[in-house]
Amino acid sequence: MAKHHVTATVNGDEVEFLCETEETLLDVLRDGLNLTGSKEGCSSGDCGACSVTLDGRLVCSCLVLGCEVGGRRIETIEGMARGERLHPLQQKFLEHAALQCGICTPGFLVAAKALLERDPDPDETEVRYWLAGNLCRCTGYDKIIKAVMATAAEMRS
Amino acid sequence: MRYEAPESFETAVALLAGAKGDARVLAGGTDLLVQMRADILDPELIVDIKKIPETRAVTEERGGWRIGAAVTGAELKESARLKKAWPGVVEAANLIGSTQVQGRATLGGNLCNGSPAADSVPALIAAGAVASVVGPKGRREIPVEDVMLGPRKLSLQKGELIASFFLPPRPKGSGDAYLRFIPRTEMDIAVVGAGVSLTLDGAGKIGAARVSLGAVAEKVLLVPAAAQAMAGSTLDQPAQERLEAAARAACRPIDDKRGTVEFRTQVAGVLARRAALIALERARAN
């Protein structure tokens, strides 16, 4: 069975790759394109560590097939910083110690960015429910939520 | 494993009907990919229907709504008019999984995965939704409550797939709601799900009503007795008790890692009542 030949845009760059039918977008990102920032925590859409946006929509890349993304626009954690300038969320996560081991951090950042792009003024409950699909085992979520709300406040001002 | 992304139902149906081995429809993929990864499924053919326009459209039609089978929960939430007409259906679709899952999961997939615990199905059944099915013999309409026969068993024939759902016109004074019980606040499969849709009569009493229960039987149930229990009332205490009793009487759940028979039956009554109260509140505001 011949592989699929797919072209798509990843973090603003046009990319080309080959993939088997059963390979997920996460497999393609990590193994095909060497973008290992998106993590595999469960492969069942339950942990959010593989979060990316697909045409601006927050999704789990483990739930999308590589062959589905032809012509689509994908944004991963690697595209979040602008050159040397960290995105405000990234900066606030550092300042608020919103990460301990860091494995869930890329997923949270992508998800939080998608939230703030839709809703610049979420309350604590809205942030928690939006991020319910991102599991963290280290932090108890407290500093993550604080970092997201602080970023929202800063971006609004 | 073959992957095809046809642009018409004709091609999709021909692919599915003509498949030698296991063939699966791909909409959101939030169940299919998980099952493939877990080696529960190993399809020979995947038919991605998202390039077929009807599956992706949300349109007002004959006073009601036609929702494509491959429209995502997140997209449903973005239609203000649909949310206003059918808040229960939209909420139900947006309880499936997480924000990420709602970015992909569809009503068609949620139904055709064949789980009696599917979140959107009780809301669709309560709404009186009808599935528009295309197949080798053409198109036919099936009430949603007749699509699922049992766990992973559908009444669809080989080569058939759901193209879209039709939600009937909404009279004034109508409201719907969906509630589910899960042990956490998010991310769990429903242990019990209750969908209620009702319309008030001229006197402000409950007229037409539909009550649907999920995760309490081998398929999602439509419970006419529960609707009957509320009919003609303003959902006062006696009516609530009748409703709860009727909901409980309809349950035939199993004991599994998510809930016991006793627990599901007891909570089904509670949720039916709570969902009905919200639907009533919404109906009064309409």
Added chain:
Amino acid sequence: MAETLTTARDLPQTYVGTRTVRPDGVDKVTGRARFGADFNLPGQLVGRVLRSPHAHARVVSIDTSKAEQLPGVKAVVTRADFADQPSEFIPAGEMMINYKDMVRNIMAREKVLYEGHPVAAVAATSTAVAKRAIKLIEVKYEVLPHVIDVVAAMKPDAPLLHDDLYTVGVEPKPDKPSNVAKRIEISQGDIEAGFAKADLIVEREFNTAAVHQGYIEPHAALASVSEDGSAEVWCTTQGHYIVRAHCARLLGLDIGKVRVTASEIGGGFGGKTVVYLEPLAVALSKKAKRPVKMVMSREEVFKCSGPTSGANVRVKLGATKSGQFVAAFAELKYQAGAFQGSPVQPGVMCAFAPYDIENVKVIGYDVVSNRPKVAAYRAPGAPISEFAVESVVDEIAKKLEIDPVELRLQNAAREGTKAAYGPKFGPIGLVDTLHAVEKTNHYTTPLEPWQGRGVASGFWFNIGGETCASLTVNEDGTVSLMAGTPDIGGLRASLAMVAADELGVPYEKVRPIIGDTGSLGFNFLTGGSRSTFSGSMAVVEAARQIKADLCRRAAKLWEMPVEQVTFENGHVKPVEGASGKGKPMSVADMAKLAGKTGGPIGGYGRINAQGAAPSFGTHLVDLEVDPETGRVTILRYTVAQDAGKAVHPSYVEGQFQGGAAQGIGWALNEEYVYGADGRLQNAGFLDYRMPVASDLPMIDAIIVEVPNPRHPYGVRGIGETPIVPPMAAIANAIEQATGVRFTELPMSPPKILKALRERGVNGRGNGKTHG
């Protein structure tokens, strides 16, 4: 609370106790940091494991011939590729392990003892080929009856896992093998006499289910073995020196020929202090002569890596009517899983440790059963025993009508108290944490119907251990710091701060890394809440060497006796009233003269850190119960814990919050669910229910500081204590909210609803939480 971020400043500046930005942070927020599965080598093969579908069976035969012949398969290993190991116990964190058991756990020999037990492993050119190869391996099993439950496993007619396991610690020695590996006991005083003095005795039995550490990153290892027998391993681990030791032992390699690099680690909590994939990857790579990468699936993590024990615990506590505890007894039965080594010993030690009780007796049993071998999980053993004890303490408080914090204060261990497990406590902070909680606004906020408030205290003893750290002063005055214990959540920041303060250099000029096993002497693993405690001591020692060396160099430069030179505020300078003159020189100044004054400047601390001191904590929780569904909502949570000295307050708070969150999951929804067939039914994040962001409120963290006199900065380990109090605090709160005392974990909605209905507890609830 005010959070001041540190940026580059002029000296003098001290960092310990401030909230710096961690040096490894940028890589982690950009996705650049490389975790276990993020490293690849050219030509690498994919490794996969064939695992037992049975909970208990004899492995009659294994035929790998078809797999070996499949094109693309480069190596297959089974029990035949691992030499048997004699029985030898070695410490691993706070637990003991045995090589005879370990070689069997990583690859089954005579029997498979749990569903998921490895039976064979393959290395192939792709995942698809590896999967097909696994399916081609033919194993003949003789299925045996299995036993899952700890009490059932102790019965004389229970299915026997090991026919050479004779209970240690009972007299007379048993003549028949059993599933009870050992019986331990600690005691002081006379509990019979003690209970005779009690006005009130409460006796309760508790049951807890097995729970998993739940780290988000699955186990992963990449091994590359050369023809001369040297091996390189990249893996996610809490102890790369331990991985090295185990791989060397199990594969018959020289320790010096195995070089292990610890990747960034995506959570461990004790579960990554042991090996699973690493020896398999090394064995496969040795055969295939190519690198082999192995990553566990989430299902494998749950089924095949050690959770912690489930247990049965009986507690009996006696008090006078004025609230003084006079006698305490507990009997703990802990599941070890397939091989002995549950954390029953620390469970026994910690059970009554927070209290000053004259008469104590605690008995513990280590029991095997057909489940994955347990691994350490954050304060291993203590959360279980202290859940039981703290619940009974609460019951006594309620029965005697004494405030639960006051009752604890009355009986609290203090400096000089002799713990039942042996040592006399030095200065400790239990009382301080109790007072801290009493003073909070949380403690006095009024509650509504169906809401309850619970308090519980907890203890962990913490460890020190072998640790090495090197500090190198570079030519430009920057300092390279190499530590040897994997950084699981902020260690590099803390060590860099200590180095900066010791040497008087800016924090930004210290670059910490975690060295591989070839770069430093032996380091015990990250665990036991020891990495900041021990690592900072090793850094202090390395810095001391540098400072002494700089003084010698300056003395030579200034032609003065070395006794007249000192190091102060980041500078070498002559002492007051010295005979000679010399301009004070900073570390950077001296760095420029390094070559001229004897060569590169560095220090190497190699210690076996002693003086680890316990950390006590007290938790306070408010929650609401929905009486119609049994659902519990956590409304408010406060942690007060003694850190001795918080090197980086944000990361100390983070440990408090993270441990509390794990405890909340343990209390409410986490459990291993087994079918009658001995197979795990919830091996995924869907049905193994860990708390999500919407389940929790903010967790207020109060850092108490009672300095540890045996550490240069007063540091105590703090990472483990936070998981100890939550389950009892929550059970106590549920009791207040509903009047029902729960003695079984998790306290999930079906159990709560059933108990409420059985006791005729009715109500509609507050209507705030739906569904």
